[in-house]
Amino acid sequence: xxxxxxxxxxxxxxxxxxxxxxxxxxxxxxxxxxxxxxxxxxxxxxxxxxxxxxxxxxxxxxxxxxxxxxxxxxxxxxxxxxxxxxxxxxxxxxxxxxxxxxxxxxxxxxxxxxxxxxxxxx
Amino acid sequence: xxxxxxxxxxxxxxxxxxxxxxxxxxxxxxxxxxxxxxxxxxxxxxxxxxxxxxxxxxxxxxxxxxxxxxxxxxxxxxxxxxxxxxxxxxxxxxxxxxxxxxxxxxx
Numbered sequence: 001x002x003x004x005x006x007x008x009x010x011x012x013x014x015x016x017x018x019x020x021x022x023x024x025x026x027x028x029x030x031x032x033x034x035x036x037x038x039x040x041x042x043x044x045x046x047x048x049x050x051x052x053x054x055x056x057x058x059x060x061x062x063x064x065x066x067x068x069x070x071x072x073x074x075x076x077x078x079x080x081x082x083x084x085x086x087x088x089x090x091x092x093x094x095x096x097x098x099x100x101x102x103x104x105x106x107x108x109x110x111x112x113x114x115x116x117x118x119x120x121x122x
Numbered sequence: 123x124x125x126x127x128x129x130x131x132x133x134x135x136x137x138x139x140x141x142x143x144x145x146x147x148x149x150x151x152x153x154x155x156x157x158x159x160x161x162x163x164x165x166x167x168x169x170x171x172x173x174x175x176x177x178x179x180x181x182x183x184x185x186x187x188x189x190x191x192x193x194x195x196x197x198x199x200x201x202x203x204x205x206x207x208x209x210x211x212x213x214x215x216x217x218x219x220x221x222x223x224x225x226x227x228x229x
Contacts, residue, residue: 037218047158047166047209049218060216063123096165100213105172107213108156112165 002027004097004113011119017085018120022097022113029078030055035100036080037109038071040093048093053080054102087120094118124148124212128221134229141197143224145210150190154214157186157195160223161206169208170195200226 008020022036029036037052051061051071061069070083084091094117098109125148135141145155153173158166168177170186173193183198197204205228210221 046223047160047211047220049211049220052216052218062217105154105175107154108168108171108211109158109166110168110171110177112167115165 002111004111006097006113006116008116008118012087013122014088014120015086017083018087018118020082020095021079024078029073029080030075033102035102037098037100038082039096039098042093089120092120123217124219126210126212126219126221128210128224130224132225134227135200136229137200137202139200141200141226143195143208145193145221147191147212151212151214153189154212155193156211158209159206
């Protein structure tokens with residue numbers, strides 16, 4: 001069955017660029033049936049959708065982060081990634097990768113990774 | 123952007139109680155609404171999609187209803203394992219948006 005696993009540095013310094021990777025197992029990141037996304041959750045707070053990418057390459061970003069975020073897919077490694085530049089303490093959060101259907105009533109996050117905590121601190 | 127407003131933000135209930143959580147969208151979302159359950163330290167888990175469809179493997183004590191802009195998650199008989207935080211999310215349009223969450227606590 002499909003599984004997602006995030007990986008990341010854990011600690012990033014302010015102003016640096018964070019890079020997170022989600023490894024997909026049990027399925028193909030190239031599948032036209034799926035959309036891949038990132039969601040974050042600051043400590044003690046709610047969920048915030050960050051970005052999504054479709055098999056077609058179409059990408060969508062949350063407006064507040066659009067200038068700093070890039071989502072991409074690496075089909076050779078069956079992974080997708082998130083880069084967030086110029087990080088500040090406000091970017092400290094648990095980052096989840098997620099899978100949604102590629103459209104219609106199945107376009108919700110059906111599967112989530114376990115999450116990875118990213119702390120921004122000098 | 124579509125704003126999702128959940129109420130209440132928290133509630134206290136007893137085992138066996140019927141619990142209802144409401145989610146209101148700032149505009150119509152074609153019933154493209156999902157509900158998630160999150161326990162401390164864990165990733166969210168999908169419960170309901172398309173406003174009223176039960177995710178595979180989710181107990182039938184969970185149900186969703188509503189249309190247009192107003193939606194409801196109901197837990198028919200609260201059990202100890204149901205104490206958690208619940209989120210709604212619209213997926214009708216981008217940016218995807220979540221409600222602020224409802225924490226269900228033990229009375």
